[in-house]
Amino acid sequence: MNATDRTPADLLRSALAADPGRPLVTFYDDATGERVELSVATFANWVAKTANLLQGDLGAEPGDRLALLLPAHWQSAVWLLACASVGVVAEVGGDPAGADLVVSGPDTLEEARACSGERVALALRPLGGRFPQPPAGFADYAVEVPGQGDRFAPFAPVDADGPGLVVGGEELSYAEVVERARADAAGRGAGEGARVLSGLGYDSWEGLSAGLYGALATGGSVVLCRNLDALSPQALEQRVESERVTLRV
Secondary structure, eight states, X not given: OOTTOOSHHHHHHHHHHHOTTSEEEEEEETTTTEEEEEEHHHHHHHHHHXXXXXXXXXXXXXXXXXXXXXXXXXXXXXXXXXXXXXXXXXXXXXXXXXXXXXXXXXXXXXXXXXXXXXEEEOOOBGGGBOOSSOOTTSEEHHHHSTTSOSSXXXXXXXXXXXXXXXXXXXXXXXXXXXXXXXXXXXXXXXXXXXXXXXXOOSXXXXXXXXXIIHHHHHTOEXXXXXXXXXXXXXXXXXXXXXXXXXXXX
16 A cells, blocks of 8 residues: 555555455355455445545535444445545434435434435345335435446545544544554554454444455455354354455454
């Protein structure tokens, strides 16, 4: 990674320039049996499309607050990087009533209706599938995102020292996210190119660092596991071996 990278979006651009074909996020949902693997290039394409949706169709601007009501999921990771690309502050588990926009999973739709701004819903179905019936008052992400552009350019430069992420009641700038992710990775012993298996949620900094930002900061990759408690110890060991995991969190 480039030492001059100061935002998560910078880290993603450097990863794309260095090795677009390598795996970045491998996602498992052990309640459904879903497995999705995204290379750096594929992940970056989803981020570009989502950032275009956010900036264009939803009219988001730098400094706007987005309540992110999603679990640890590959699409959640995409939204976090899209927010960083536009300059929108991602408030993980934030209060929709105080947010400019809300992005909700299928289990938090009623809570998300408190947002008076734009609302987007994700079905979180395998392969990024759409809702069978779109929820009233929400744009269905799986319907809206495919037609967005594959390249993204922000209307205004993103301030690395401005607010970027709120998690666990703490607000971090984009630069602080990058700095902490680098320090955390070093502290975990996750060196360059590490492949980290994380069963942590995205509702804490530790979960976000281990399950997304650390991989971006070190040129590594993450095996992100939702509902990992549904997996037997033997099956977990098989996954560690088959996915060539170098570190478990």
